[in-house]
Amino acid sequence: MRAYHIPAPDIAPSIHDIDAPAPGVGELSLSIAACGLNFADLLMIKGEYQDTPAPPFTLGMEVAGVVEALGPGTSGPPVGARVAVFGGQGGLAEHGCFPADRAVILPDSMGFTEAAAFQIAYGTSHVALDHTARLKPGETLLVLGAAGGVGLTAVEIGKLMGARVIACARGADKLEVARKAGADHLIDASTEDIRVVCKALGGVDVVYDPVGGDQFRAAMRACNPEGRILSIGFASGDVPQIPANHLLVKNLSVMGLYWGGYLKFRPEVVTDSLRTLLRWYEEGRLKPHVSHVLPLERADEALELLRSRRSTGKVVVTPSAG
Template sequence: MRAYVQAAPGQNPELTEIPLPAPAPGEVQVAIRACGLNFADLLMIEGKYQDTPSPPFTLGMELAGKVIAAGEGCTLATGTRVAVFSGQGGLAEAGNFPESRCTPMPDAMSYAQAAAFQIAYGTSHVALETRAGLAEGETLVVLGAAGGVGLTAVEIGKKLGARVIACARGEAKQQIARAAGADETLDSESDDLKSAIKALGGCDVVYDAIGGPAGEAAFRALKPGGRYLMIGFASGSQPKLPLNHALVKNIAIHGLYWGGYLKLDPQVLTGSMARLFDWFAQGGLSPHIGATYPMEQIPDALEDLRARRSTGKLVIEIDAQA
């Protein structure tokens, strides 16, 4: 089968042929139809991600497809459509994955939607509800609001009853955030983002997937008792947070690594995903897929992701046989 493999540290990954073994006990074999891309994929290529596997490995952290075989002890039936948080192995025509990582998809969900769903929506839901305790009537600022996780934070923030201020680069991206439900939008490259947020009344929660100066500016606009969610550093730099402000204003700083809950408290992820899939089935969530690419264009897709040219999630569509 074809797979996009990182053969050695420092090398560019390549689309190549690799064998497909039979599934081990506790594993199911999935014919992969779609794989969502994440900034973590870029970090893995550079060897900078906290959970980078030892090479050689196949890239692709989340996927969707159909079960085509099952190892001993598995209960998922052949033909079941599943979303899989794999951590690796998604950019391939097929793969073997622990059954515990596979979730049956809602009937109305496409493979592309499922591949774009788990990490982005899961991150925002656990961050906003479990970690920050975002309450109805509070004000949420979302940095990188037109990106893959940012748009889900806008949606879920509104679902939880918050007033959402979306920060994104340029009018086109701000318009996408408004379409997702944002009450107010700001240009994230404003000369004085802190003052712009304060002019709108300040905020109770900051959802920061960008980092850098924007993260610091939004942090400084938090109200007393506010919560700052550290999601990622898509800008390439970490924010220089004034911790004396956290002390004086009783601000809580929460780091959120969604995949880390597999070890920390897996029931949080299970319950969150069940609720999110239920919201989707009821028509309450609308995954935004910015673009889809065939396997042959994986390098182009990764470069679009790296350059932040995209909105929403980027998905690789794979012509797997099922």
């Protein structure tokens, strides 16, 4: 089968012909129809992600497709079922083996492209805003990187939860995408002062930050007393150092959120969240935004869309499995 594969340390990923894997105990084999890309894939290529596998491995964290087989003694969705799976790796290929207990059966109304773009982005934002920050109706939510893969879902979910949403992104086109997702106020990070604008709007109760760097520092200064700052990632490449005295004076909380980590110590947080999110999707309350769909042979180009920040929402690769 074809796979976008890293064969050894310090070798760039590329398309390789490798043997299709056979499912082991606790695994299912999937004919992969679509794979959603994430910023973490870029970090894995550089060996900088917290869960980077040891080479050789195939990139691609979240997939959707059709169950082909179950491993020995494994219970799970039946052969032929349409599912989405967060596997952490192995998705940029025509076939893959993944933990059967992570497979989610798709609603009939959800296509493979949307399914591959759904779990990490929506799951991260819902767990962050609901479980971690306890966002309340009427509070003000500031979303940084608001046109990106996770940021756009935070705008959408924050609005569904009854918050007033301030979306921050670079450029009019990206801000228009955030506006269509439900943002009440827009900040162009390339021309406007985040702190000044947020203060003029009455301050911020919750910050959703996948960016880090100067935007984190500006957002922290815009927080109201008892504000909660969600640290989701560091797309800017700058991991901010937090002055603890500022937290003390304004009674602020900074909370980290690694969605995949819950699968290791509290998987029910993820499964309960996905149950809610899929119900919202079936009710028509969530509309996944996929800006680019590319075939497997253009995986380099697909990842470059993330690296150069030219995408909005999600980028999906279709291996066209048979």
